[in-house]
Amino acid sequence: MGTMAARWAKRRHKLVPYVFIAPNVVLFTAFSFLPLLYAVYISFFDWSLIGDAEWLGVGNYTRLMRDPLFWRALVNTLLYALATVPTGMAIGLALALALNRKLPGRTFIRSIYFLPVVVSAVATGTIAAWLFNDNYGVINSILVRLGGSRVAWLSTPQWALPSIAIATLWVRSGFNMVVYLAALQSIPRIYYEAARIDGASATRQFLHVTLPLLGPATFLLLVLDIIHSFQVFDLIYVMTGGGPGFSTTMVVQYIYKSAFVTSEMGYASAMGVALYVLILAFTIVQWRASRQKENVL
Amino acid sequence: MTGRIDLTTDIGTLGRRTLLGAAAATALTRPTRAQAKTQLTMTVWGAQAEQDAFNAIIAKYQAAHPDVAIKLEVFGNGMQLYQQVDTRLAGRQAPDIFRVQYQQIGRYASARAVADMSKFIDKDYGSAFGPAFWNAVSYKGRPYAIPHHTDTFALYYNRDMLAKIGVEAPSSLEKSWSWEEFIRIARAMKEKGGAPYGFAMSWQNAAYRWLPFLYQHGGTLLNADLTRAVLANQAGVGTIGWTQSWFKEGLVPPSTSIKSSEQPQALFANGTIGLLLAGDWQIPFLNGNMTKWGWGVTYMPRDVAMASDLGGNCLTVSRDAKNPEIAADVVKFFCNEENMRDFVVNAQFLPVRKALMAEKLPYKLRPDAMQVFVEQSATIPDHLVSTVTMPNFSKINAVLTDQFDLAFTSGQDPAATAKAIDEQTQALLA
Known part of the structure; x- marks a missing residue:
């Protein structure tokens, strides 16, 4: 009896973590993993969602390789990532550094920066579309009052992507700030004291103490922000609908259009799978690079 | 695919039966429990005036048919509705009745996603409608919706x-x-x-x-x-x-x-x-x-x-309707002369029944402006109608x-x- 009880106690000890992760595993399997496998399956079909599916083999993938709009959307997505990820992280870090000291109303200011993260992207997109509106937007009104002229922010190919990038920075910087704030607060003060005793200036302390110790947070944000920028949809859907022309058509925009506007669910799934592989490849490369860096350190 | 869908339907029915007991048992058409109401879902989009007009006609139908309850679901625009309806059709859970533009009905008809309405109407039922609109809802000679109104x-x-x-x-x-x-x-x-x-x-x-x-x-x-x-x-x-x-x-x-x-x-x-x-x-x-x-x-x-x-919409019965005869009856009720008149007059649209097209309707707002649209609607080219209603x-x-x-x-x-x-x-x- 005694051994059985001990064995059960040991087994229970092993089981507990699984019980804790079970809800997440079940939800992830039901709503992410199985649909993902199903998407791979339907990417081999011509399926309109409402009619019968027709087997195409790799037809959707060969079409993808030759579709200039898919490549255009991919280039747009990369440009968007380049424009928003480093800048968003830099702004987030600057805000975190500024708000990591004692300031009156610090919590209130932090909340203001974080607010767009918790508000629905459709709501922030609508607000951004109003701010940037050519005819009655606040930004153009300010420009005119300052003696400038109106800019067709969302209606010209050269300004539409920058406008969306600015709106994204407004939304994402708050998230980056919170992650950096948490990381900053976990750096032990003694490192700074030691650096000061050794005569390090504030700049040197930042470059040689703060930045290296923010490494894991930077890596996390880099991965999350790149994934986020590859998956951008709602903000663009609301602000420009992928236009003018194709200037703000991103991969997810094109997936949505294929799935629900032209009813090509198979082709949309093939693009979804391609995007999945791309994000996975990016993440693996970054993960390896980060591990190598840690080993060097 | 069919197997998966049937399974979903069975689970759904069993779940309801367990939860709702007698009420759901009636849905399984047990004659002894025939008192419970037939539940129908009708999915539309539209501004407030349209929603009010839909609700008024639903209330009228329910008053005349106390055994039927119609739930109106409203989306912001047609695009949102199609996205929802298509996804629900894929899961065999589409609403019984939905609103469709003439430009989209061919897509549903060619995929057999909506019911062939000829089963529920008399042979000459279509002759009361403007030919352009009846053609717009027809696919390979059979109607898959009933024209409800037009606009231009x-x-x-x-x-x-x-x-x-x-x-x-x-x-x-x-x-x-x-x-x-x-x-x-x-x-x-x-x-x-x-x-x-x-x-x-x-x-x-x-x-x-x-x-x-x-x-x-x-x-x-x-x-x-x-x-x-x-x-x-x-x-x-x-x-x-x-x-x-x-x-x-x-x-x-x-x-x-x-x-x-x-x-x-x-x-x-x-x-x-x-x-x-x-x-x-x-x-x-x-x-x-x-x-x-x-x-x-x-x-x-x-x-x-x-x-x-060519603007405007028709009403159709989805292939998932559990009581297609009753759903078709509701659609026909919406598109009868009296209710079509009420709908277009209150929601500012144009009728598609010949008798109403010839009539000067008492529009609620700006009848002077509506008269221009009525006259303009005569200039919609037939070839344009045939083009935009292709599947x-x-x-x-x-x-x-x-x-x-x-x-x-x-x-x-x-x-x-x-x-x-x-x-x-x-x-x-x-």
Whole structure:
């Protein structure tokens, strides 16, 4: 009896973590993993969602390789990532550094920066579309009052992507700030004291103490922000609908259009799978690079 | 696939039976429990006036049929509804009844996603409707929906601005402005009328609304038997060039191209534009929001021909309807003469029954303006109706959306635009 009880106690000890992760595993399997496998399956079909599916083999993938709009959307997505990820992280870090000291109303200011993260992207997109509106937007009104002229922010190919990038920075910087704030607060003060005793200036302390110790947070944000920028949809859907022309058509925009506007669910799934592989490849490369860096350190 | 879907249905029924006991058992048509109500879901989109009109007719049906309960689901716009309905059709959980544009019904009919209505109507039932609308809901000779109403485009004008430039609006269809006169007046609106821009066209996310201009200029998108794309000719390239010139010359706000999310009716109400090409359903909005200026409605501009847009919707029964006979009865009730009259009069639409089309209806708001739309609706070309109701028109519309937006916002050459549309449309027709 005694051994059985001990064995059960040991087994229970092993089981507990699984019980804790079970809800997440079940939800992830039901709503992410199985649909993902199903998407791979339907990417081999011509399926309109409402009619019968027709087997195409790799037809959707060969079409993808030759579709200039898919490549255009991919280039747009990369440009968007380049424009928003480093800048968003830099702004987030600057805000975190500024708000990591004692300031009156610090919590209130932090909340203001974080607010767009918790508000629905459709709501922030609508607000951004109003701010940037050519005819009655606040930004153009300010420009005119300052003696400038109106800019067709969302209606010209050269300004539409920058406008969306600015709106994204407004939304994402708050998230980056919170992650950096948490990381900053976990750096032990003694490192700074030691650096000061050794005569390090504030700049040197930042470059040689703060930045290296923010490494894991930077890596996390880099991965999350790149994934986020590859998956951008709602903000663009609301602000420009992928236009003018194709200037703000991103991969997810094109997936949505294929799935629900032209009813090509198979082709949309093939693009979804391609995007999945791309994000996975990016993440693996970054993960390896980060591990190598840690080993060097 | 069928196996999976049947399984879902069974689980759903069992779950309800367990939870709701006797009520759900009746849904399994047990004669001893026949007292419980038949539940139907009806899915639509629409502004408040339309929702009120739908609810009023539902209340009337329920009063006459106490054993039927109809739940109205409302979406913001047609696009949202199609996305929802398509997904639910894939899961065999579509609403019993839904609202569809004439441009989309062919897609559902060709996929057999909606019920063949001929089972529920008399042989000559369709002859009471305008032939264009009955053809629009028919696929391979069988109706898959019942026409509910139509709407069309005309030209709204800012009455004060038009008076300021000393121009009078045409008083009859025959006197409608030519393309040249229209452009001259739009320029005057901008230069002397006090509007930053002359006009705007309400075609955001609805590229097919460009087609009336093509027909006005003597062109068509497809040949007579709808087998070949024929835009790359003088009429097609000329029409693209003309509509592109609106943007090039700055007569329309740059934000009013096809892919934009701009609301031209708001620009008209706040005086940014002096003229607005839009449909009759904007009357309630302008009535409530255009407070600084007076406004009126006149006819679409014309070139070698007159033409306007085919708008409006039909009602259909989905293949997932558990009681298709009752659902079809509700649809027929909505589309009978009395209820069609009530709906169009209260929600500002045009009827599609011949008897009502000939009648002068007592519209709730601006009957003077509605009269212009009634007259204008006679100019919708039959060939345009056949084109936009083809089963794969939504794909052709996506091609038009992409190419017109490139022409209007990125300066793509009209000839290149017409050629690209022809090539891509031809691939879809093959």
